[in-house]
Amino acid sequence: MLLDLFGLSLSVCAIHTWVEQAAQRAAGSNWAQSLSRVCVGLHDEKFQGNQPVFAGIDAASTYCYLLQGVAQREADTWGVHLLDAVQQGLDTDYTAADPGTGLRAGQVAAWGDKPCHGGVFHVRQ
Numbered sequence: 001m002l003l004d005l006f007g008l009s010l011s012v013c014a015i016h017t018w019v020e021q022a023a024q025r026a027a028g029s030n031w032a033q034s035l036s037r038v039c040v041g042l043h044d045e046k047f048q049g050n051q052p053v054f055a056g057i058d059a060a061s062t063y064c065y066l067l068q069g070v071a072q073r074e075a076d077t078w079g080v081h082l083l084d085a086v087q088q089g090l091d092t093d094y095t096a097a098d099p100g101t102g103l104r105a106g107q108v109a110a111w112g113d114k115p116c117h118g119g120v121f122h123v124r125q
Contacts, residue, residue, distance in 0.1 A: 035065050036089035042119070043097040043107070045073055054081055065090065078106020086110070
C-alpha cells in the first residue's frame, strides 16, 4: 500500500522497528515527567478489546499520567502502578474513581487512607 500510495518500498518489519523505537523513547520521556503538581487524580479502567487498561488523569490539566495495559485488574496490580507513579512524585490530595473493588483496594494498599471520592461518569451514562 505504501508503494502504491506514496512510492515507498518499506517492509512491515522496518515499520515495526520504527514504532518500537519511538515507543521506547516515549516511555523514557514519560518516566522523566514529574507528577508532583497533580493534586486530584481521576482513576478508571478502560478496555482495549478484552485487555484491561488502567488510566490515571490529572483533573486540573487532563494530563494522562497512567495508561497501562494489564493482565489483571485486582488490588495488587493497581497498587504496583500507583506506587510507580509515587516514584515520579505523585502525591494527590485525593482521587475520584468508580467503586471498582480492585481499583479501590489497590489505592488503599498503596496509599492507605488517602480519600477516594466516587465518580459520576457511570451514573450519568
